[in-house]
Amino acid sequence: MKASELFVLVSIIVFIFSLAYITSLGGLGQLPPVNVRLLAQRYLELTWNPLKPFMSSSGYESVTAIVWDFRGLDTFFETAVFYGAIIAAIAIYRGVKITGKGRTTGMSPIARTITRLSIILIPTVAASIALHGHLTPGGGFQAGSVATVVVVLIIMVFGRKALIRKGMTKARILLFRSLGLLGIGFTAVAILLAGIILGLNAYIFQNQPKPFAPLGFPKLYDGMILGGSLLLFNLFEFIAVTAGFTLVLLLLSLGEEEVRGVVEK
Amino acid sequence: MVNLKSAIPAMILSFIVYIVYTGSIDPYDLLTGAIVAVIIGLLTGEIVIKDPGKAFDPKRLYWLIKYTIWYFLVAEVKAHVDVIKRALSPRIPLNPAIVRVPYYVETDYAMTTIANSITNTPGTVVVDIDYGRKIFYVHWIDAKTSDPGEARKMISLDFEEHARKIFD
Numbered sequence: 001m002k003a004s005e006l007f008v009l010v011s012i013i014v015f016i017f018s019l020a021y022i023t024s025l026g027g028l029g030q031l032p033p034v035n036v037r038l039l040a041q042r043y044l045e046l047t048w049n050p051l052k053p054f055m056s057s058s059g060y061e062s063v064t065a066i067v068w069d070f071r072g073l074d075t076f077f078e079t080a081v082f083y084g085a086i087i088a089a090i091a092i093y094r095g096v097k098i099t100g101k102g103r104t105t106g107m108s109p110i111a112r113t114i115t116r117l118s119i120i121l122i123p124t125v126a127a128s129i130a131l132h133g134h135l136t137p138g139g140g141f142q143a144g145s146v147a148t149v150v151v152v153l154i155i156m157v158f159g160r161k162a163l164i165r166k167g168m169t170k171a172r173i174l175l176f177r178s179l180g181l182l183g184i185g186f187t188a189v190a191i192l193l194a195g196i197i198l199g200l201n202a203y204i205f206q207n208q209p210k211p212f213a214p215l216g217f218p219k220l221y222d223g224m225i226l227g228g229s230l231l232l233f234n235l236f237e238f239i240a241v242t243a244g245f246t247l248v249l250l251l252l253s254l255g256e257e258e259v260r261g262v263v264e265k
Numbered sequence: 266m267v268n269l270k271s272a273i274p275a276m277i278l279s280f281i282v283y284i285v286y287t288g289s290i291d292p293y294d295l296l297t298g299a300i301v302a303v304i305i306g307l308l309t310g311e312i313v314i315k316d317p318g319k320a321f322d323p324k325r326l327y328w329l330i331k332y333t334i335w336y337f338l339v340a341e342v343k344a345h346v347d348v349i350k351r352a353l354s355p356r357i358p359l360n361p362a363i364v365r366v367p368y369y370v371e372t373d374y375a376m377t378t379i380a381n382s383i384t385n386t387p388g389t390v391v392v393d394i395d396y397g398r399k400i401f402y403v404h405w406i407d408a409k410t411s412d413p414g415e416a417r418k419m420i421s422l423d424f425e426e427h428a429r430k431i432f433d
Contacts, residue, residue: 113377119309124279127301128287224293
């Protein structure tokens with residue numbers, strides 16, 4: 001082993017141990033106080049608790065329950081920020097025509113064949129992550145990120161024009177993204193709307209029935225855990241995130257010469 | 266219009282992957298898996314499957330299973346042992362070269378099977394392909410020959426015969 005390699009090894013070990021020592025002394029700020037840990041306990045206790053139906057969420061997954069139920073409004077605004085960022089990207093590229101005309105070379109036939117298979121596999125796995133999000137770790141955003149991998153692959157291996165020729169036009173992707181966002185918005189107010197129509201008390205972001213607000217999303221059906229609003233939020237977020245990322249990737253894959261004409265006007 | 270015949274094998278593949286990935290056969294997973302499989306199958310069937318008749322041929326399925334077992338348990342192990350011997354030997358016997366290896370299968374899936382089988386066994390890597398002339402350029406850790414025909418016999422003949430029975 002060379003002296004420089006030894007030096008790297010020793011400095012990594014020293015760094016890890018000193019960091020651990022500083023942390024244990026409280027040098028990186030205080031450790032979470034006990035009442036914060038009580039909050040975590042409360043989340044864990046109430047995520048799935050048939051004994052406390054008015055306080056619990058509707059799935060097994062605590063993170064999904066926090067993200068879309070206990071702290072649902074936060075996530076809604078985060079989604080709105082993501083939506084705004086993509087609107088900004090589209091605005092920057094306004095006037096640029098994205099067409100599927102012209103030749104694409106792409107990568108070798110080996111890469112093309114394997115990528116063709118992954119067009120089935122990756123979206124399937126993504127859908128499983130989204131639809132299982134209220135039961136196991138996962139959810140809409142994660143699933144959307146996974147599904148976007150197939151778009152990256154198609155753009156790299158077949159070329160962007162091939163993606164558009166297969167029907168992924170800007171207008172269509174925008175439509176899907178809007179459907180996803182409308183779905184999220186609708187799920188957030190669905191119980192409130194139903195409450196107004198039926199003359200019952202209800203809240204925005206209501207998932208399960210509460211005291212004096214008897215409406216709620218279905219939690220169980222014939223032994224299947226449907227997850228109430230969590231399932232719908234995950235599904236629509238999956239659609240919105242996939243479409244949003246796809247749109248940005250499509251814009252980023254444009255070459256300078258295609259944008260030049262619009263910029264110079 | 267969507268090609269239904271192509272969609273069905275794609276649906277089956279999608280459903281199997283969904284259930285295996287989810288790791289559960291609860292009614293909820295079977296139901297959502299079926300819905301997802303139908304949607305993905307309809308959307309992607311035409312892109313992925315050109316000749317749906319082949320997907321339901323039991324002979325091809327038999328060869329596929331046989332090849333999978335043989336490849337991972339025999340071909341892979343042999344190649345690994347060979348490379349391990351080279352790595353552990355004090356002389357490190359290497360004779361690397363890039364050789365031409367022709368192939369004689371028709372479909373892209375068969376060609377890809379051969380190429381990936383060559384690459385996945387240690388010691389040989391497909392570095393390039395001449396699609397028009399049907400030649401792989403293979404980097405070989407111990408190039409015993411530079412003759413394309415001989416190299417094909419040593420490197421890819423077993424893979425090719427199986428790939429032809431499965432996909433061609």
